[in-house]
Amino acid sequence: MSKNNDKKLKIGIYELTGCAGDGLLILDCEMELVDIFQAADIQSFLMAKSDNIDGELDIALVEGSVSTEREIEELKDIRKRAQVVVAFGLCATHGGIQARFSEEEWQKNLKEVYGDIEMSHTKAVHSKPIDEYIDVDLYLPGCPVSKDQFLNFLVRALGGSPPEVYPNPVCVTCKYNENDCLLLKGIPCLGPLTADGCGAICPNHNVPCYGCWGPAEGANFTSEFYLLQEKGFDMEAIKKRMANYSGTKLQEFFEKFKKESQ
Amino acid sequence: MKIVKLKKDNLFPFLEAIKGDAELWAPVKKDDAKHTFQPVDDFSQIDLDYTRTILPPRKILLPAKFNMYQASKSEFTSDFSHISKKIIFGIHPCDIHAFLTMDKFYSYEIEDPYWLEARKNLVLLGHSCWPDENCMCKSTNTHVVEEGYDLFFTDLEDTYVVWIGSSRGDDLIREKPELFEEDLTDTDIQKFIQRRENRDKAFTTEINFAAMPDLMELKYNDALWEKLGDACLACGSCTNVCPTCNCYNVEDRPVLGKDFSNIQRCWDACTLENYSGVAGGENFREKRADRLKLWYTHKLQSYISKYGKPACVGCGRCVATCPVDINVKTVAQSLDGNEVDSFWDRLSKEVTK
Structure with missing residues (x-):
């Protein structure tokens, strides 16, 4: 040293x-x-x-x-x-x-x-x-x-500089890797909601994104929620999936849906 | 223009003869369904029975990420190391048109050396195609090509009619002249005409592109944009799969233990939130609806006034890609006053019910 x-x-x-x-x-x-x-x-x-x-x-x-x-x-x-x-x-x-x-x-x-x-x-x-x-x-x-x-x-x-952030969702790298979109196949992928940086490793192997990098900035939870619901997924199952890695940061969003579903 | 004939059995021997030290890119089937352009050594991997690849072939010239130059405190060195001799085989007319649009774009006022240098090193061997319900190239008048290729192969069952589009294309034929036949028979010509007529009839989607600039202007504040914005997942996929999208970001990548940075150019997309972010944390287009409006202005309106044709070449990739049905087809049809069966329309009814 x-x-x-x-x-x-x-x-x-x-x-x-x-x-x-x-x-x-x-x-x-x-x-x-x-x-x-x-x-x-x-x-x-x-x-x-x-x-x-x-x-x-x-x-x-x-x-x-x-x-x-x-x-x-x-x-x-x-x-x-x-x-x-x-x-x-x-x-x-x-x-x-x-x-x-x-x-x-x-x-x-x-x-x-x-x-x-x-x-x-x-x-x-x-x-x-x-x-x-x-x-x-x-x-x-x-x-x-x-x-x-x-x-x-x-x-x-x-060098005294702030870090480069990954401001985009997983879909960006997923598309660079030319993966066929899992959502289009009816698989509940959280790519659009999740911060990029992992290299889209799960979708690269045909496994849907579980959201383990946490919510992407500006992610449209409402649209994906209804999209998954339209594809036949149960509201509770979608919520569970979305909540797994989003910690405390999505509670407000889920509260809203809780009220709507009552 | 010269036209020759090539028996299908002679295709691989021809490709072998012209490949030399170039990298040959061609459509390859992925996951039993979708196709992608890949560099191929084993020609049996090539699958010409495709409609569109997931990403457009511009990725071959400008990869998603590459080093533009290395910079230290005192100097910078350009880096063109990702550019090498390449042949694209099996590219369809819409994608050739996209290359022509990009050529104009990248040499308009300021030249982009990375595109132009890669382009100089590129041989384009086009191939005929057959439309599906998402192909809009007849509407954009990009379903046939008259320029922009070195050779163009039209599939006539057991033979190709090969159009020679450049002197370089002519040189390629001369590498193995014995594989080609000079004289087309009347039957060949009849087959060719019949194929063209059948193909023209096979298009099921018609978009009134001529009306789009006016409609974009008239409906700039239409409720449509809010509906689209509500549904948009802001994933950037429409942009990444578009053959005429060209925006990029530049990142400094300092290297650990070295005194220089790699200055990296990476694709960016105006449909992503961060794209319009500026110093101080402000964002000019924070709303998804505003970003979509910008993208569609480019695709349906502004290129027409600047280059005489829409930036959209009708490839249908956005249609095949967007999980919430926001694409040139549904947006143009909606702008034209049609009811469109789409997730974004259903969502707008769901949310406001």
Whole structure:
């Protein structure tokens, strides 16, 4: 490692509740790992190293959703120490699968799984994306984030630039790949509603998009909802599919449909 | 113009003879249904029994993403490395017309070196086709080609009548003159005429393109656009599959561990929300209805006044692609005052019921 570590960007990588897939993705950048560790001063990365320092940071990448009281404290501490906080991966940006339930449903699920036991070390809270608790500067969605997205973010950050975002839906890359549209075949694909960046990997294999990068900006949920309904899908099934990865961000939309269907 | 004849059995030997070090692109069947243009080494993969490919052949000249140049602090170097000698075999008249439209567009006032350089390295071997219910090329008068190809193959059962459209095309024939016959018989000519007449009758969709510029103007504030906007999934597919769409975005891609950036050109689509976004977070066409209006202005109106013909070449790809039935066919029919059976129309009734 070079001696002038002081001038390098100090980066911390933190994991809250999730599968740790986003951190793993960084380690999976095998060809670039040496360059990454040479270009930046990785202060904390529990999955990759043991000599972690919890000090001042230029950038904190936070993976996972907030699911315990301890995580709320940890997150607030990260915010205090970091100039820029990046929500890293779908659980951090949208809450992930664990945030798909309403508060009420979550309470019920918690009781069903854990019963009445008292947790001694921390208390579980309804899973939420990190911006429910702190200000977030940048969002890198994805389940997991893509290598291209992460490396491009990093190299731009090193040069002082904000990341290139993926503002388009999955359909754009799907069409580049010349896939026959699954919606036209009557398959409930969420491509038009989902942020691009995955390379349309599911539709490339004839599997409909499940929305794991979270909702695309400006996505037309109403139209797709009626389209799927016209194709014979049950309202509850469509809602479930749409809610799986959209976390807390689509609750308003579903509330509207709930009212309409009553 | 010269016309020769080629027995179908002689097609592959001919392609083999002219291929040389070029990349030969031809229609290949994908997923048992749709076709795509692919580079082929094994000619048995070629499937000429197709109506339209998913993406238009412009992808062969300008890929969805390519490096335009490399830039460092002190200099930049142009990158034409994606351009090589290419042959497109099996391209239909509508797509050849689209290339001619793009030629005009990319050399109008400012020349686009990437298109023009790729075009110089391209041999176009056209092939006859048969319309389905979504083909509108007879209405756009792009169902036949008189220029823009090197050779054009018309399928007459066991033989091709081959039109030579350029001196380069003539040179190609001279690579293997023994494969061709010079003299067309009366029967060949009769077959050709009969085929043309039958094909003309096979078109079932007629669009009044001549009326579109006026109708676009008159109905600029029609409720139709809101209906379309309500249904549009803003997926950009109509634009990505259109053979005359040409907008692109330019992205800086700095390279980790290097002191230069790749400046990447990638397709963009005016039907996508981000397209009209500008610095400061403003967006000129945030509404889907406004974006569709822009796209249809280009396809049905503005090119006609500028180039004398619509930008639409009638290929029907938007019809075959849009999941919510927003396409040149339904929009033009609706502008022309017809009731159109479409998801967007049904949705407008559903939402307002």
